[in-house]
Amino acid sequence: MRNRSEGLKIIGAGFGRAGTMSLQKALEILGFKPCYHMQVTLTHYFHLRFWIRAQAGKPVDYRKFFRKYRATVDWPACEFYPELMQTFPGAKVLLNIRDAGEWYDSMFDSIWAIQKAFPFWFPKEYRKIHDDIMWDTRFRGEFTNRDKTMQVYLDRIEEVKRAVPPERLLVYNVKEGWEPLCRFLGKEVPDGIPFPRLNDRRFFRRVILLLRIVEWLVPVLVIASLVLLFLFIF
Numbered sequence: 001m002r003n004r005s006e007g008l009k010i011i012g013a014g015f016g017r018a019g020t021m022s023l024q025k026a027l028e029i030l031g032f033k034p035c036y037h038m039q040v041t042l043t044h045y046f047h048l049r050f051w052i053r054a055q056a057g058k059p060v061d062y063r064k065f066f067r068k069y070r071a072t073v074d075w076p077a078c079e080f081y082p083e084l085m086q087t088f089p090g091a092k093v094l095l096n097i098r099d100a101g102e103w104y105d106s107m108f109d110s111i112w113a114i115q116k117a118f119p120f121w122f123p124k125e126y127r128k129i130h131d132d133i134m135w136d137t138r139f140r141g142e143f144t145n146r147d148k149t150m151q152v153y154l155d156r157i158e159e160v161k162r163a164v165p166p167e168r169l170l171v172y173n174v175k176e177g178w179e180p181l182c183r184f185l186g187k188e189v190p191d192g193i194p195f196p197r198l199n200d201r202r203f204f205r206r207v208i209l210l211l212r213i214v215e216w217l218v219p220v221l222v223i224a225s226l227v228l229l230f231l232f233i234f
Contacts, residue, residue, distance in 0.1 A: 008066050008088045010035075010185070012073035013081040013160045014096030015153065017106040019174030020074040023096055025196035026178070030187045032071040041076060041129070048125040051076040054083075055132045062087040076133045082163065092184065093164045095171045097157055100150040112143060 010032055012020070024035045041047045054060045055076075062084060066072070073096065077084065081093060115130050135143055138156075142148050161171065170184040177195045182188060 006067050007063055008069060008072060008084060008091045010071035011077075011081050011084045011088065011091045011093045012071065012096065013078050013093050013164070014073070015078060015103070015156065016074040017110060018096045018098045018103055020096060021198040022174045022196045023094070023172075024071075024073050025198060026174075026181065027071045027073070029190055029193060029196070030182065030185060032185075034069055035071040035073060036066065036069045036077055037072075038074040038076065042126070045123075045125065048129050052125065052128055052132060054080060055137075076129060079133055079138065081160070085164070093160070093169045094184075095157065095160050095164075095169060097171060097173055098175075100153050103153055104146055104150050107143075107149075 010027060012023070014020070016038055020037060024037050027033070027035045041051065050060060050065060062080075066084075066088075071094075072078070072084070073094070085091065085093065111130070111134075115127070115135070135141065139149055139152055157171075161169070170180065172180060172184075174195070174197075178189045
């Protein structure tokens with residue numbers, strides 16, 4: 001018989017680029033590990049296909065998918081918080097937030113920039129998961145309109161506040177540190193462990209640079225291979 005205690009204890013309903021990497025690390029320090037994050041999605045091809053199916057309204061098994069995870073933060077899971085709340089009725093909901101302007105600028109310089117740097121020959125699922133779940137749906141194809149996108153962000157925060165029972169929800173900024181998070185989760189503040197402050201902008205810059213190098217390098221290698229093949233044959 002399946003152990004009903006397995007699965008998610010915390011459902012992250014907040015968007016990415018609002019302290020999710022710091023929050024992921026903090027939750028794992030508190031014992032909620034592993035914590036699911038967008039970076040997990042991007043390194044597992046099956047996960048890409050799972051979320052694309054979910055967004056298309058096709059049947060998926062959230063309980064089976066999250067059987068090894070105890071928490072989620074970031075996209076794509078945050079877009080499915082109502083379904084996850086229903087699947088895991090005992091899980092608490094964590095709405096991570098930050099200043100709307102800071103959030104938009106961070107999004108523009110990271111996720112949006114990487115999306116535009118994907119080479120044309122990259123597997124379509126890497127573009128599709130972003131297009132289907134974020135750019136063409138949540139942001140209505142108008143992400144570059146800063147004011148409209150910030151309003152979408154603020155509206156989403158209010159939506160979650162209305163949808164989740166207050167006793168089940170924590171609206172939280174990682175700048176607040178351990179105290180409110182631990183109080184909400186019924187955990188002691190970790191002794192001698194500072195709250196994690198992770199900034200991955202350098203990581204995104206490196207990924208963008210790598211994608212641009214690969215975009216240039218692969219066609220060159222293909223052409224060189226064809227030339228060598230031609231010389232070998234003829």
